[in-house]
Amino acid sequence: MAEQVLTQHFGLVNFYKIDEYVKKGGYEAVRKALQMKPEEILEEVKKANLRGRGGAGFPAGVKWGFVPKVDKPKYLCVNADEGEPGTFKDRYIMNHNPHMLLEGIIITSFCVDIHTAFIYIRGEYEAIALRLEEAISDAYDKGFLGKNILNSGFALDVFVHRGAGAYICGEETALLESLEGKRGNPRLKPPFPASVGLFQCPTVINNVETLSNVPQIMLKGADWFVGKGLPKDGGTRIFGVSGMVEKPGIYELPIGTTLKEIINKYAGGVKKGKKLKAVIPGGMSAPVLKADEIDIPMDFDSLVNAKSMLGSAAIIVIDTGTSMLDVLKAVTKFYSHESCGQCTPCRIGTSWINKIVKRMIEGKGSKKDLDEIVRLSSNILGNTLCPMGDAAAMPILSITKKFRKELESNL
Amino acid sequence: MNPGFSERTRKKIDKIVARYPQKEAAILPLLHITQQEFGFISPDSEKQIAEILGIKPIRVREVVTFYTMLNREPVGKYYIQVCSNLSCALLGSEKLIDYLKGKLGIEPGQTTKDKKFTLSLVECLGACEQAPCMMVNFDYYGNLDKKKIDKILDGLE
Numbered sequence: 431m432a433e434q435v436l437t438q439h440f441g442l443v444n445f446y447k448i449d450e451y452v453k454k455g456g457y458e459a460v461r462k463a464l465q466m467k468p469e470e471i472l473e474e475v476k477k478a479n480l481r482g483r484g485g486a487g488f489p490a491g492v493k494w495g496f497v498p499k500v501d502k503p504k505y506l507c508v509n510a511d512e513g514e515p516g517t518f519k520d521r522y523i524m525n526h527n528p529h530m531l532l533e534g535i536i537i538t539s540f541c542v543d544i545h546t547a548f549i550y551i552r553g554e555y556e557a558i559a560l561r562l563e564e565a566i567s568d569a570y571d572k573g574f575l576g577k578n579i580l581n582s583g584f585a586l587d588v589f590v591h592r593g594a595g596a597y598i599c600g601e602e603t604a605l606l607e608s609l610e611g612k613r614g615n616p617r618l619k620p621p622f623p624a625s626v627g628l629f630q631c632p633t634v635i636n637n638v639e640t641l642s643n644v645p646q647i648m649l650k651g652a653d654w655f656v657g658k659g660l661p662k663d664g665g666t667r668i669f670g671v672s673g674m675v676e677k678p679g680i681y682e683l684p685i686g687t688t689l690k691e692i693i694n695k696y697a698g699g700v701k702k703g704k705k706l707k708a709v710i711p712g713g714m715s716a717p718v719l720k721a722d723e724i725d726i727p728m729d730f731d732s733l734v735n736a737k738s739m740l741g742s743a744a745i746i747v748i749d750t751g752t753s754m755l756d757v758l759k760a761v762t763k764f765y766s767h768e769s770c771g772q773c774t775p776c777r778i779g780t781s782w783i784n785k786i787v788k789r790m791i792e793g794k795g796s797k798k799d800l801d802e803i804v805r806l807s808s809n810i811l812g813n814t815l816c817p818m819g820d821a822a823a824m825p826i827l828s829i830t831k832k833f834r835k836e837l838e839s840n841l
Numbered sequence: 842m843n844p845g846f847s848e849r850t851r852k853k854i855d856k857i858v859a860r861y862p863q864k865e866a867a868i869l870p871l872l873h874i875t876q877q878e879f880g881f882i883s884p885d886s887e888k889q890i891a892e893i894l895g896i897k898p899i900r901v902r903e904v905v906t907f908y909t910m911l912n913r914e915p916v917g918k919y920y921i922q923v924c925s926n927l928s929c930a931l932l933g934s935e936k937l938i939d940y941l942k943g944k945l946g947i948e949p950g951q952t953t954k955d956k957k958f959t960l961s962l963v964e965c966l967g968a969c970e971q972a973p974c975m976m977v978n979f980d981y982y983g984n985l986d987k988k989k990i991d992k993i994l995d996g997l998e
Contacts, residue, residue, distance in 0.1 A: 513967070515927055629862050
């Protein structure tokens with residue numbers, strides 16, 4: 431496998447402990463960053479073209495640059511909600527390398543003049559939340575967090591905040607609402623969180639993997655980082671492969687590695703020698719690709735050109751032994767359950783589609799039902815406050831269009 | 842009426858509330874503590890949390906009803922959450938769910954008569970590389986088959 435950056439020490443026992451981490455050069459990036467000017471850090475991260483690993487792929491440096499220099503508290507929210515089906519990479523990072531994430535948090539906060547950071551972690555990851563709390567407590571003891579970090583005068587507090595089982599809270603404005611102690615209903619944008627975010631203050635929200643890349647960019651520079659991936663999409667990605675493959679798991683590879691290579695070379699190919707039917711390339715929200723569409727570089731722009739998306743780089747592999755109607759059922763069941771209910775097209779649309787698919791599974795469907803699914807999904811697309819509406823509509827539309835013949839044969 | 846939070850928990854709560862510039866932000870952390878201490882969120886607990894945070898109980902109720910992990914009814918000693926999302930479904934979670942229903946003699950959402958097990962179907966648990974997977978309380982179990990489920994459940998007292 432190519433040189434690993436984020437996962438290189440995952441095999442070491444006790445690497446999650448601060449002493450082991452420091453022995454391997456841990457917190458050197460923080461030391462270096464605290465000697466730099468915040469604007470120099472921002473320039474370097476912008477140059478690195480570090481794009482958001484949560485799903486949207488927005489350049490992190492540009493996002494940080496949007497934060498206005500106002501005399502108000504500013505916040506960093508770390509998105510560790512990891513709810514996109516198929517995604518489990520951030521669990522690995524936080525479990526094996528919590529201090530790398532903390533370093534990223536410290537450097538980002540110093541860069542944007544933030545003094546309070548919250549890690550919003552999905553409720554199910556209780557054990558990981560405890561591990562993070564231990565890491566944070568150790569970092570305070572060693573002077574990497576607190577009032578005067580490494581005698582630089584810079585102060586930062588980090589807290590873990592647990593969610594409680596709601597997919598929508600991975601959407602950044604729903605996350606903010608949830609953190610404020612409300613139902614996770616997304617906010618209307620603009621204003622964007624960079625100017626009006628947590629507690630009405632300027633806020634940066636970044637995914638765990640995104641922030642975990644920052645220490646390496648500080649140590650090795652933007653040029654090195656860009657060299658690890660593509661000019662407009664720097665670094666590596668932790669691809670999570672699941673479903674019908676021989677070796678499901680995480681694979682850290684240069685951005686731009688082809689989907690075909692990831693499935694066949696790294697994940698051991700389709701399970702039990704069956705044939706490939708379809709792949710969801712970037713978490714459940716990503717439109718499905720057919721077996722003949724997988725010779726594609728895994729980067730944000732290539733996937734957009736293929737009318738899908740890289741999303742959270744979570745690859746779900748579907749074999750010829752699987753019925754696409756069953757896949758459609760899992761997808762529609764999920765979105766109808768997880769719609770927050772705020773916008774009518776998504777609330778009614780997803781549950782309506784789910785009912786139709788259930789009917790089809792029971793053998794009571796008709797060709798008209800497939801047209802109805804397309805009509806309802808198209809009505810959700812672009813007509814909701816947050817991206818979850820599109821996230822539901824896109825995979826449903828792609829499955830019904832690309833596998834129409836197979837679905838019709840089930841009727 | 843439950844006895845309310847212990848002195849020790851109250852101290853923990855005060856520390857948590859102090860993290861946030863607005864007290865209400867502590868609702869979820871306090872609900873987690875409540876569920877850990879009392880097993881579920883009762884209307885009494887909602888009132889107690891509201892009192893601590895200086896808000897109306899309905900504000901707490903609003904939050905409780907939004908999040909699937911918060912239980913408004915008591916659950917069994919072992920709370921089994923089986924993933925029914927795509928990666929687990931591809932690898933046979935549906936059959937395992939049927940097996941669990943038969944083994945425990947309950948439907949999802951129900952608790953066994955001896956209050957030992959509650960069965961629940963959930964969406965993605967974030968452990969797709971170990972599909973099919975489930976959680977028992979906060980422990981993850983993956984690569985499940987019937988044999989493994991027997992071993993896990995039979996080992997619980």
